[in-house]
Amino acid sequence: MLRIILLAVALCLGPIAGAAQQTVDQPSSTIAVEDSAERDAAIAVRIRNILAELEGYEDVTVAVTSGIVTLRGTTVDQALAERLTGLVARVENVVAIENEVRQTTDVVEQLDPAVERFLDRFRQFVTYLPLALVALTAFVLVVSLGFVIARMKRPWDRLAPNPFIADLYRQVVRLAFVIAGLVVALDILNASALLSTILGAAGIVGLAIGFAVRDTVENFIASIMLSIRQPFRPNDTVEIEGDIGKVIRLTSRATILLSFDGNHIRIPNATVFKSRIVNYSRNDERRFVVDLGVAYDTDLVEAQALALETVRNLPFVLKAPAPSVWIEALGDSAVTLRVAAWIAQRETSHPAARGEAYRLCLAAMNAAGIEMPGPTYTIIGAPASAPQQAASPAPAPRQPAKAPQNQDLEAQDVGVQAEDELDEMISQERQEQADHDLLSSAAPEE
Structure with missing residues (x-):
């Protein structure tokens, strides 16, 4: 009984599946009972006329029999x-x-469409060329015009605090006019939609380049900030x-x-901008320090008064501070006294003033009989079990060296002649490369 039911179901579904397969890409209209040769000819003529108006069907032939259309031939695709x-x-019908x-395998027929x-594209280019030339001319x-405006000196040099910032202004003006020229050219070509694509691509490329040259970009930004802030001037003595x-x-x-x-000494500007800068030339008053070592049995009050009086009487030492x-x-082996005094460093050499203070303080201590001992070393002997060595006289204790009695107690010249020579070297080099300097004496001090 089960076999009879399955056979009946198969017989019912078979025609349906066959009909579904036959309807794929096939006409779904009803089939006429009468067969007409005139109708077949009309169908063939109609199909041939349609294919004649379409490209790529030149080698296709059409045959119609009892409403069944047979297509033969080749196409390039x-x-x-x-x-x-x-x-x-x-x-219809x-x-x-x-x-x-089928697709043709003839190389010539395959290449003809590409040619x-x-x-066609070449003809379009030739037709489009005059408009493209107009757009290029406008660009x-x-x-x-932007380059001419950027080349002018008066507005940018007056607005910028230094030549470096003025050059930045000029670069911004050039870039703005390049973008404006691009917008005008694309508008003439009726292709303004490409501008957003171009700017987006430029942004991505700029971001990639920025990551690749991050240190260079950081150094460039630091140069801008330093040229604006001007934390030092030419000839300033600094520590970086x-x-x-x-x-x-x-x-x-x-x-x-x-x-x-x-x-x-060449220091990258990024390092300078982030570093601690000590400018020794910003204030004219500068302090120097002299350390003196005296014996432990010295009257320290007397030694301090003598050192202070000696330094105070130096002609180059300021009264205030x-x-x-x-x-x-x-x-x-000694007590260290520290003496501090101030000088006007634009008139007095700091190293020379410090050295002269050392010399005169040493002479004053020697004249007053104040001992200034050197380092004392203790030598530890061999253990008791060691063999006895031949007795030898102990060396005499080393006497501290004393300064000569006939020293010149007058202060020597401690001018800035040596530093003047350095300043002359710097001035000469700055004149040779003046165009590459961002420092300006007219810029505000930080």
Whole structure:
């Protein structure tokens, strides 16, 4: 009984599935009972006329028998062959379609469409060329106007605090006019929609370049900030990251110092901007310090008064701020007195003043009979079990060296002649490379 039911179901579903398969890309209209040769000829003529108006079907032939359309031939594209079935199915009175059209393998026929497309594009380019030339001319005129305005000195040099910032203004003006020229050209070409694409691509490229040259960008920004802030001036004595020297110039990449040994020190501006800067030249008054070591049995009050009086009487020492002296430390063999005094460093050499203070304080201590002992060393002998060595006389204790009695107690010249020579070297170099300096004496001090 079960077999009879399954057989009946199969017989019912078989025609339905076959009909579904036959209806794929086939006409779905009813089939007429009468067969007409005239109707077949009319169908064939209609299909041929349609294919004649379409490109790519020149080698396709059409045959119609009892409403069944048979298509044979070749096309340059398989997609064109597959479109035929759907196209012919729309023709009235077509019963079925046999599509035997295949893609051609002839190289010449395959290349002909590509050559035709190239020729079409070339003709479009030639037709479009006058308008493109007009757009290019407009772009060049706008950009040229921007470069002329940027080349002018008066507005930008007056607005900017230094030449470096003025050049930045000029670069911004050039970039603005380039973008404006691009907008005008694209508008003439009726392609303004491309502007957002171009700007987006430029932003992505700029971001990638920014990550790639991050240190360079950081250094460039630091150069802008330093040129605006001006934390030092030419010839200023500064200390940056442990390097001490006189400022020669500030460039767009580095700060150039001249050490007191005559060496050039180049420090990247990013380092300078983030570092602790000690400017010794900003204030004219500068303090120097002298350390003196006296014996433990010395009258410290007398020694301090003598050192203070000696330093106070130096002609290059300022009265205000007044000199001072104090006990700095208790050493192994001496008590350290520290004497501090102030000078006007634009008239007095700091190293020379400090050295002259040392010399005269030593002479004053020697004249007053105040002992200034040197380091004392204790030598530990061999253990008791060691063999006895031949007795030898103990060496006499070393006497501390004393300063000569006939020293010149007059202060020597401590002018700034040595530093003047360094300043002359710096001035000469700045004149040779004046265009590369961002420091300006007219800029506000930080």
